[in-house]
Amino acid sequence: MTLSNFVFAAILAVALGFFARSAQRLVRWLKLAKPEVRTDRPDVRTRNFLLIGLGQSKILREPLGGMMHALVFWGFCVLGLGTVEIMIQGLYTPFTWDVLLPRFLYVPYVFSQEVFAVFVLIPVAYLLYRRLVIKPKRFDEVSGADAVFILSMIATLMVTLLLLFVGDAMQPGADTTGRVITAMLLPLFSGLSGEAAHTMARVSWWIHAVLILYFLNHLPGSKHLHVLTSLINVWFSNTSGPGRVGAMRPMDLEAEDAEQFGASDIEHLSWKNLLDGYSCTECGRCTAVCPANTTGKLLSPRMIVVKTRARLTEKATTLDAIAAGGGTATAEQQAVLDKKLLDDWITEEELWACTSCRACVQECPVSIDQLDIINELRRDLVLMESRFPEELQPALTSLERNGSPWAFSASDREQWAEGMNIPTMAEMAAAGEKPDILFWVGCMGSFDDRAKKITVAFARILQAADVKFAILGQEETCHGDPARRMGNEYLYQMLAKGVIETLNGYELKTIVTFCPHCFHQMGKEFPDLGGHYEVIHHTEYIERLLAAGRVPLDTEHGQRLKVAYHDSCYLGRYNDVYDAPRNTLRKALPVVELVEPARTKSRGLCCGAGGGRMWMEENVGKRVNVERTEDLLATGADQIAVACPFCMTMINDGVTGAGKEVPVLDISEMVAARLSGAGVVAT
Ligand code: SF4
Ligand code: SF4
Incomplete structure (x- = not known):
């Protein structure tokens, strides 16, 4: 050498x-x-x-x-x-x-x-x-x-x-x-x-x-x-595998030694949340697509991760210094330890601005899950400190009392079906029969006047295709997804377990629903609580019925129309369902020319209703639904197609606010209007 x-x-x-x-x-x-x-x-x-x-x-x-x-x-x-x-x-x-x-x-x-x-x-x-x-x-x-x-x-x-x-x-x-x-x-x-x-x-x-x-x-x-x-x-990324992407981390509420639910500081997060902090390149791709940030809210998913890393560094170096100094903290060191990630680094305002759209997670080049940190901090706010926007209280109370985020009586759940001759699961069971599918209507589909029209349209398609189906009727209650997204895991698990018990009682295997939130929750998050079902979104089910030639349609008539389809986050980014809604539109409505907004499919902009935002005021910056509606209207479409009752409300409000008269229709309504003998050629 x-x-x-x-x-x-x-x-x-x-x-x-x-x-x-x-x-x-x-x-x-x-x-x-x-x-x-x-x-x-x-x-x-x-x-x-x-x-x-x-x-x-x-x-x-x-x-x-x-x-x-x-x-x-x-x-x-x-x-x-x-x-x-x-x-x-x-x-x-x-x-x-x-x-x-x-x-x-x-x-x-x-x-x-x-x-x-x-x-x-x-x-x-x-x-x-x-x-x-x-x-x-x-x-x-x-x-x-x-x-x-x-x-x-x-x-x-x-x-x-x-x-x-x-x-x-x-x-x-x-x-x-x-x-x-x-x-x-x-x-x-x-x-x-x-x-x-x-x-x-x-x-x-x-x-x-x-x-x-x-x-x-x-x-x-x-x-x-x-x-x-x-x-x-x-x-190690948050990919429990295809079909489990986006499922929220379950919490063991019955753990006897549990003193903390959710996270207020780094030790309540998982080691993977902290590894996310180590891995953030600060590229800002997440923030650039965040509907909250781009419409002027305080939330920046990049800063959620950057602040988590900064708090870890602050606290860990202080702990190291205390250990090196003999184990006793100085007043200054104690002050650092007394701080928290929540409030001292990340504020409530940031957390409640999130629509849970997953655009940030989708875009992150190193598979960081910013939303996981937001969800854990929200859980602490709600379960440990009872701190949440006051507008959420009526929805949470109603979920607890009525099994629905809206204060309607359970007896009103099947009003929409009057005169339609649709059996309930209980009636079928009493007759010794089993349906091929359960049509899960959901709370919006049961109570909201506009969404009830979607419910009726889809039921008409099922009847026209001669599908043997049933509804739960008054036995249906909310599965608790809104409570979970708002941070109330207790209420969620109570409601979800109740629904699973009902469904398991009927030995159900296949559920079809037109609400992407129900679709995601029951299909992807129920398995953690023992509910294992095949859950199909109605656009996928209609696509299958069309492929089997079971839907009698009038495809001859109707003026040529430009239609822009808006992707729901819980259908697209959460569950990778992008093609079925488009295929259904093309197959059922040959007169339709599909046009895509500038932000579409996995890059589609949220409507602004997810993550409990449906029940919150939006007073800061531009409204997310207005921003999204502008995207859709910019296509010059004659009609806007949606596949989610929440998106329906938000985009409808956006179109009305813009002073336009472009109809917003659920895909099932467009198909139902084409049923042979429907007598309507709305499209
Ligand atoms: S989930 Fe959506 S709203 Fe929430 S931080 Fe990510 S991009 Fe923003
Ligand atoms: S996209 Fe990922 S790596 Fe880039 S700033 Fe956001 S969290 Fe960090």
């Missing part, structure tokens, strides 16, 4: 030692939070790791910036092998992979190092340009200084790597096989002597190697920690 090898060995040992200490500290901090099992469904997790992690599928949702970031990521993966080579060279100078790899692998390796150095340099230049010159609005909220510093560091790493290659290639007898980029750069250095080229290579090597070790130690304390944690975060 030469002196330079000894010097590098010392630098390497110190750098790795510091890094190991930082990594151990970060893992220890995660243990401040609650344990949570995240190793289920390894197949789904591995697929996410490959697609979202290595494949960068979510970052590529933004075409140009996404491709630039993806190139940097893939470049780092490929250049990692070269970094190992450089580290070994620091300890034993003559080392190259050539001594271990067969020639047919070594030459492509050399080629890849050069090409990917350029592949990284170009996007880094673009990303620096974007940060310093273009300055997209979504970067306003946080400081970009660290990003500029890191990008400059990466650029220096790539330049020194290329200079190293060139300098080495200029040495007598150098092997230049596979060095395509070097060959292109060599003419630029033709004036250098062999000795000067050697010096350039050595200096570049040292700068490159030391910078990598500095980079490694800079990451744990910066937002660029995501470089180390994002792949891990994607594997």
Whole structure:
């Protein structure tokens, strides 16, 4: 070993030692939070790791910036092998992979190092340009200084790597096989002597190697920690698997030692919520699509994650300092410990602005679940402190007393069915019969005058298709989803368990509903409480009936119309149902020309009613439903199609507020109007 090898060995040992200490500290901090099992469904997790992690599928949702970031990521993966080579060279100078790899692998390796150095340099230049010159609005909220510093560091790493290659290639007898980029750069250095080229290579090597070790130690304390944690975060992400996406984390309300429900500080969150904080790149993609933020509310999903990380750092470093100082907190340290994530960092106003639309979760390139943190903080507000907007009180009281968020009597539930000859489950059971499906009507479909028209329309389609179905009638009660979204898990579980008991009593297997909230809750969240059913949204069911040729339609008549379909969040982003509503419209209404609003499908804007917002005032900023309605009206559509009674109310209000007369119809109403013999050709 030469002196330079000894010097590098010392630098390497110190750098790795510091890094190991930082990594151990970060893992220890995660243990401040609650344990949570995240190793289920390894197949789904591995697929996410490959697609979202290595494949960068979510970052590529933004075409140009996404491709630039993806190139940097893939470049780092490929250049990692070269970094190992450089580290070994620091300890034993003559080392190259050539001594271990067969020639047919070594030459492509050399080629890849050069090409990917350029592949990284170009996007880094673009990303620096974007940060310093273009300055997209979504970067306003946080400081970009660290990003500029890191990008400059990466650029220096790539330049020194290329200079190293060139300098080495200029040495007598150098092997230049596979060095395509070097060959292109060599003419630029033709004036250098062999000795000067050697010096350039050595200096570049040292700068490159030391910078990598500095980079490694800079990451744990910066937002660029995501470089180390994002792949891990994607594997552990909140994907209980297809069909369980978006399901809220269940709470064990019967745990005898439970003193805390929900979260008011970091130790009440799960370790995964804290890992989310480590993994946030602060890119702001979540905030840019958040309906609350974009309409002027205080809520920013990025800041929910950033503040969670900041509170963790604040509290954990204080705890470390107290431990190092003998275990007794100073008054100042105690004041920090007495603070909370809730109120001191994240305010009630932010939390109640959330519509639970999942646009933030959908958009996050590293699979962070911002909504999970919001839900946990809401649970603390409601269950531990009884703090919630006063407008929610009537809905919560009514849910408790009437089994519906609206103060209607259970005896009114089946008024809509008068004269339609629709049996209840109890009547069928008494007659010794079983229906093929239960038509779950839902609270809006039972009580809201506008939604009742959707209920009737869908029942007419079922009757026309000769489907053997029944309703629960007065036995139906709310499944508690609104209470759950508002943070009242007690009330939710009470209502949900009651519904599951009723359904299990009839040994039900298949439920069809036109409310996406009922669809999601009963299909995706009931299994945690023992309710296992096939739950189908009415657009999917009508699509199936149409495919089977069971719906007698008049497809001959009617004027040609432009229709814009609005995606419901709980149908689309929560359950990936995008095609069935569109297919149903196309199949049933050949005269319809479907037009898409600018924000559509997984990027569709929320109507503003989810997350309990249906029952809250919206006094800050622009109304979300107005913003969404403007999107839909901008298509020039003659009619707006929806597939959710909540969206129906919000978009209807938006159209009325805009002074337009564009009809807003549920898809089932459009189909029912076309039933042969319906006598109406409304579309
Ligand atoms: S769920 Fe929707 S409203 Fe809530 S923070 Fe995320 S994007 Fe914003
Ligand atoms: S939470 Fe995700 S989308 Fe939002 S700023 Fe962080 S990394 Fe970007």
